Amino acid sequence: MADPMRIRAQLAGDKANVRVLMAHEMESGQRKDSAGKLVPAWYINEVTATLNGKVVMTAEWGPSVSKNPFLQFTIKGAKAGDKVGVSWKDTKGESRADEATVS
Amino acid sequence: MNRQLASALTMAACMVFGFAHAQKTSVQSIEEYRAMLQDGNPAELFEAKGEDLWKQQRGPKKTSLERCDLGKGPGVFKGVFLELPRYFADTNRVQDMESRLLTCMEVLQGFNAAEIAKTPFGKGEQNTITALATWLAGESKDGKFNLPQQHPQEKAFYEVGKRLFFQRAGPHDFSCASCHGQDNTRIRLQDLPNLTKNPGDGIGFAAWPAYRVSNGQMWGMQQRLNDCYRQQRFPYPGFGSDATIALGTYLGVNSKGAASIAPAIKR
Numbered sequence: 001m002a003d004p005m006r007i008r009a010q011l012a013g014d015k016a017n018v019r020v021l022m023a024h025e026m027e028s029g030q031r032k033d034s035a036g037k038l039v040p041a042w043y044i045n046e047v048t049a050t051l052n053g054k055v056v057m058t059a060e061w062g063p064s065v066s067k068n069p070f071l072q073f074t075i076k077g078a079k080a081g082d083k084v085g086v087s088w089k090d091t092k093g094e095s096r097a098d099e100a101t102v103s
Numbered sequence: 104m105n106r107q108l109a110s111a112l113t114m115a116a117c118m119v120f121g122f123a124h125a126q127k128t129s130v131q132s133i134e135e136y137r138a139m140l141q142d143g144n145p146a147e148l149f150e151a152k153g154e155d156l157w158k159q160q161r162g163p164k165k166t167s168l169e170r171c172d173l174g175k176g177p178g179v180f181k182g183v184f185l186e187l188p189r190y191f192a193d194t195n196r197v198q199d200m201e202s203r204l205l206t207c208m209e210v211l212q213g214f215n216a217a218e219i220a221k222t223p224f225g226k227g228e229q230n231t232i233t234a235l236a237t238w239l240a241g242e243s244k245d246g247k248f249n250l251p252q253q254h255p256q257e258k259a260f261y262e263v264g265k266r267l268f269f270q271r272a273g274p275h276d277f278s279c280a281s282c283h284g285q286d287n288t289r290i291r292l293q294d295l296p297n298l299t300k301n302p303g304d305g306i307g308f309a310a311w312p313a314y315r316v317s318n319g320q321m322w323g324m325q326q327r328l329n330d331c332y333r334q335q336r337f338p339y340p341g342f343g344s345d346a347t348i349a350l351g352t353y354l355g356v357n358s359k360g361a362a363s364i365a366p367a368i369k370r
Contacts, residue, residue: 006147023148067319070143 007100009075009084016078016102018049020071020086028063042091044069050085051075078102133292137370146237146314146366149321153238156231162212171207173200173239184243185363188352190254197260199351200236201325202343208232220342224326229342236323237312240365247362248309250355257352260345264353267346268299277335279350283307293370301357305364308354313367321366324351 003023010017022044029041041063049057056075075084080102087097157168157180173183174191188199194206208228209216219228252258271278282290283298296302302309312323322330328347332340340346 003148003152006151019143021143021145021148023145023152066316068145068148068314070145072143 002094002096005086005088005096005098007084007086007098009078009082009100009102011078011080011102012074014077016051016075016082016084018073018075018084018086018100022069022071022088022096024068024088024090026063026065026067026069030063044088044090046089047071048087049073049075050083050087051078052083053085133370137368140316140368144314144366144368145319146241146312146321146368149234149237149312149314150241150366151238153234153236153241156235157238162208162214164211164213166211166213168204168207168211168235170211171204173203173207180239180242182243182246184240184365185246185248186250188257188260188348188355189251190256197254197256197345197348197352199324199343199348200239201232201323202348204232204235205343222342224322224329224342225320233312233321233323233326237321237366240312240363243363244365245362247360248355248358250352250359252356260349260352261356263345264349264351267350268353273336275336277337279331279335281335298354298357301359301361304362305367306361308351308358309361309363310365310367310369312365313369315369317370 005023006021008019010019024044025042026044027039027042029038029043031039033039043063043065044061047057047059047061048055057073059071061069071086078084082102083099084102085097085099087095089095157171160167170177172178172191172193173180174186174189175183184200187203188197190197191203191206198206205216205219208214208219208231214228219232222229224233250257252261268279269284271281278284280299282288282295285295286297288295288297296307298307308324311327312321313327314321325342325347328350329340329342332338
């Protein structure tokens, strides 16, 4: 299974500043290995963020996002104690979901 | 002065000024880029992995590393990073963080240390050692280096490390000191710290393990030193070799009192 994400959700006024680190190879499909063969593409193509279970953001990613990506966004109207969930799905169909509490 | 010459001079002046101006802003934007990177250091992912690996029951003996002695007694992991490399009586050797972890993996978990030492960086159990070293460095973050220098072997390793640092060889007739022996130098946009003395908080020895953004790899001190030798076109010194540990001792003792920022983030 994929390694866990690191999610931090910090309250600033009525907004939560969410910072997410994901552990993923993010192979673009353009690189060649030492034998000259193409390394097959393998990257996160779907990201979803929720606040207390309600979807607040979805993103479609492509092969140009870096390895171990860092994502930052703000959620309006978040309160301390709210649960921020982030999940991703990659091109192999693997997925990962983690949660953090707004503080 | 004719008008043509005057305008040519003005243009030249503009170019000089423009160049100086552009150089300043590119340095500033690199600083800005570095500050931005600080916020989401992927080294945290390796720290989490390392902490998990420390507690996991692994290897042929199916045991965890929680009894591993890193210099402050079995199982103590806070602050050990700041006092390595040091002498260990059980192996009768001066060891750094990574070679000591390898010893623990062999003795406690039953792994084949020689095989892991031969494994290239970034592959197999080498990733385990890097993740563990990253987590352990993080457990001593902001602490100050204070390597022991009481044991004769520790003193000998410092002296050997110093000699290796200044030893010129290879097709380029290079030594570590060729690049790291003067103040305020750089290669392209990389600042080169002067490692013959204490380079200050979070510089040089105090900045590794580090995550390298350009290739997405987590590097420990062993890989850092091995790569320095590669850049000098020296033969590969070997993982956990006495040469790399001696160099680590030299750099670590020089950094006495400097605060560690490891795991750091590099371009």
